[in-house]
Amino acid sequence: MAHLKVEIVTPDGLSYENPEAQLVVVRTIDGELGILPNHAPIIVPLSIDEVRIKNDRDSKEQDIVAINGGIMEVRDNILTIIADSAEKPSDIDVSRAERAKQRAEEIIEEAKKEHDIDQLRRAEVALSRAINRINVSRK
Structure with a gap:
């Protein structure tokens, strides 16, 4: 089964990494977008919102990261978000x-x-x- 490698990068460096994601949900400037493994290549601007990352699509467990906008690129099962800041709930x-x-x-x-x-x-x-x-x- 294919996975997404998720990386969230800020000016301070790598803020979040997950090599085994099955679903990532972000809010673009045009609305919510869900990304699954084998998604077509895409580059989109992101809104100020949370990023939700799941290792199992059917599970309620997920990682949540607050981002202050940014850009997301998906290519070859690698999802990269470049943002000014990114914080997990425990870091806020x-x-x-x-x-x-x-x-x-x-x-x-x-x-x-x-x-x-x-x-x-x-x-x-x-x-x-x-x-x-x-x-x-x-x-």
């Missing part, structure tokens, strides 16, 4: 993520008052990242 500092969420919400309110579109967009991305980290930490 929840109190830090909560503080980042609160800061982003405050900046969003201020940017709306000042009609600062650039600051608003940056704060919305920061808020998405914080919420993603908080959600993944609970899994």
Whole structure:
């Protein structure tokens, strides 16, 4: 039976590796995408979300990694994700993520008052990242 070798790489190096995955689910900018062994070659941009990796498609057991967007390439049963950051639930500092969420919400309110579109967009991305980290930490 074919497997997927999964690698998640950040500027700090290899963040996650699994040589025996049977299913990987990611969120692209166009929606959710499931990758099985022998998938056609593909390169897609990823959204801020979790990556779910299963060694057995029928099992509920899975590895979850929070990523802050990035790019995924699948070729020859090797799935590579290049992201700015990637964290497993046990690596997430929840109190830090909560503080980042609160800061982003405050900046969003201020940017709306000042009609600062650039600051608003940056704060919305920061808020998405914080919420993603908080959600993944609970899994």
